[in-house]
Amino acid sequence: MSVKSSVLWLLSLFENSIHRKPQAFGMGLLGLALSMGLVQSAQADNRLGGISTRSFVQTESANYMIAGVFINGGSKRVVVRASSVDGVLNPRLEVQSYPDGNLLYSNDNWSTDPSAAELQQTGWAPNGTSDAAMIITLSPGLYTMQVSPVDKPGVGLIEVYELNSTESPKLGGISTRSFVQTNSMNYMIAGLFISGSAKRVVVRASSVDGVLDPRLEVQSYPDGNLLYSNDNWDTDPSAAELQQTGWAPARSLDAAMIITLSSGLYTMQVSPKSSPGIGLIEVYELPEEPDGPKYSSTPASGGTLSFSTPVGTPVTQNLTITEDGDANLEIKLASITGIHANDFSILTAFPFTIADGGAAKTVTIQCTPSGEGVRTANLQISSNDGTHSYPLQCTATQNSPVRYTDNGDGTVTDNRSGLIWLKNASCFYLEWREAKQSAANLASG
Numbered sequence: 143m144s145v146k147s148s149v150l151w152l153l154s155l156f157e158n159s160i161h162r163k164p165q166a167f168g169m170g171l172l173g174l175a176l177s178m179g180l181v182q183s184a185q186a187d188n189r190l191g192g193i194s195t196r197s198f199v200q201t202e203s204a205n206y207m208i209a210g211v212f213i214n215g216g217s218k219r220v221v222v223r224a225s226s227v228d229g230v231l232n233p234r235l236e237v238q239s240y241p242d243g244n245l246l247y248s249n250d251n252w253s254t255d256p257s258a259a260e261l262q263q264t265g266w267a268p269n270g271t272s273d274a275a276m277i278i279t280l281s282p283g284l285y286t287m288q289v290s291p292v293d294k295p296g297v298g299l300i301e302v303y304e305l306n307s308t309e310s311p312k313l314g315g316i317s318t319r320s321f322v323q324t325n326s327m328n329y330m331i332a333g334l335f336i337s338g339s340a341k342r343v344v345v346r347a348s349s350v351d352g353v354l355d356p357r358l359e360v361q362s363y364p365d366g367n368l369l370y371s372n373d374n375w376d377t378d379p380s381a382a383e384l385q386q387t388g389w390a391p392a393r394s395l396d397a398a399m400i401i402t403l404s405s406g407l408y409t410m411q412v413s414p415k416s417s418p419g420i421g422l423i424e425v426y427e428l429p430e431e432p433d434g435p436k437y438s439s440t441p442a443s444g445g446t447l448s449f450s451t452p453v454g455t456p457v458t459q460n461l462t463i464t465e466d467g468d469a470n471l472e473i474k475l476a477s478i479t480g481i482h483a484n485d486f487s488i489l490t491a492f493p494f495t496i497a498d499g500g501a502a503k504t505v506t507i508q509c510t511p512s513g514e515g516v517r518t519a520n521l522q523i524s525s526n527d528g529t530h531s532y533p534l535q536c537t538a539t540q541n542s543p544v545r546y547t548d549n550g551d552g553t554v555t556d557n558r559s560g561l562i563w564l565k566n567a568s569c570f571y572l573e574w575r576e577a578k579q580s581a582a583n584l585a586s587g
């Protein structure tokens with residue numbers, strides 16, 4: 143059985159064994175955790191670095207918070223932490239193999255764990271004394287990380303990170319499951335960081351109960367730029383690739399996308415299109431493709447194109463695309479979406495092909511702001527090497543008014559004062575006395 147199909151098989155079992163309910167996502171805490179993760183993996187080469195998810199942890203075992211982690215390639219050192227977000231939850235952490243459910247590790251309070259000294263040395267010790275944490279070695283396979291309350295329910299955060307990201311084995315995939323409510327504060331949000339070079343990942347948001355019609359949004363963190371969104375996977379630019387690679391969800395209302403994410407922090411938000419329901423979010427790293435086209439751009443995928451121009455005055459910015467692989471790079475289509483999409487236009491004709499080893503191609507985007515302030519939208523370019531997204535930011539300054547208008551009859555209007563001036567003041571050829579009299583006549587007449 144291939145690695146990919148075993149992941150799908152195990153996760154489909156995983157879906158049916160877990161119930162938990164989320165609360166608002168603790169962005170501050172997530173940011174701190176992810177920042178720590180980024181620091182820890184500063185020397186990383188190329189990988190998914192970790193996952194964190196927040197939810198409300200209830201006392202019924204069916205509503206514990208559970209994250210799933212898939213490890214491939216070889217044994218992997220990971221740090222797992224279960225912490226309280228609200229100061230109420232006293233979390234207990236259990237790591238089990240999946241699907242057999244053997245309890246491998248458990249911890250209530252991190253300072254009693256065998257890895258307590260290492261947690262402190264590496265900076266991974268939680269702040270709360272009742273928080274749970276451990277540094278463990280996991281062999282290839284699937285694991286569940288379960289967070290339960292020692293006594294009262296409360297809001298918890300679970301985090302899983304690679305400890306030594308210079309090792310060759312990788313976290314192959316991550317998934318979390320929760321109840322997705324219609325209140326935006328109770329959407330399911332997973333945090334992800336990617337270190338090293340840009341990474342191709344498949345992100346899926348699916349219904350577990352057949353009720354939820356999930357919608358998926360990927361944003362950069364902490365600036366919150368919307369990079370990718372999808373409602374139903376077969377409308378995504380990567381639909382064909384999802385089918386070819388076997389990652390297309392079974393259900394047509396589920397959302398999925400194959401995207402390229404550069405090094406950085408991201409949030410993956412799952413919201414219900416209509417009724418609330420139980421959802422599952424999954425992120426997997428796609429294998430490197432040694433043969434084939436490789437999309438590369440300046441700015442890099444995910445980078446912002448910035449414009450500045452007076453209202454109504456067009457200005458352009460260029461994006462340069464190169465083929466860095468060993469096949470023809472087919473640029474299929476470009477689209478602009480977002481709140482001020484109508485202020486932007488694509489001046490380059492699509493589709494086009496950059497031949498293997500061929501010259502770079504410049505794509506020109508124009509901003510003609512229809513109002514003052516920062517005008518924003520998102521540019522997406524799809525290719526045979528994934529879909530690439532670029533936030534557009536156009537700063538529109540006040541249109542400087544024209545001071546003078548030539549009326550074409552020898553007079554000029556000063557638009558600021560409203561006064562009308564003669565273009566040639568000496569046209570009367572008057573002596574100064576006559577001019578004085580003439581001016582007096584003008585004043586009286």
Ligand SMILES: [Ca+2]
Binds near residue numbers: 233249272
């Ligand atoms: Ca505890």
Ligand SMILES: [Ca+2]
Binds near residue numbers: 357396397415
């Ligand atoms: Ca949907």
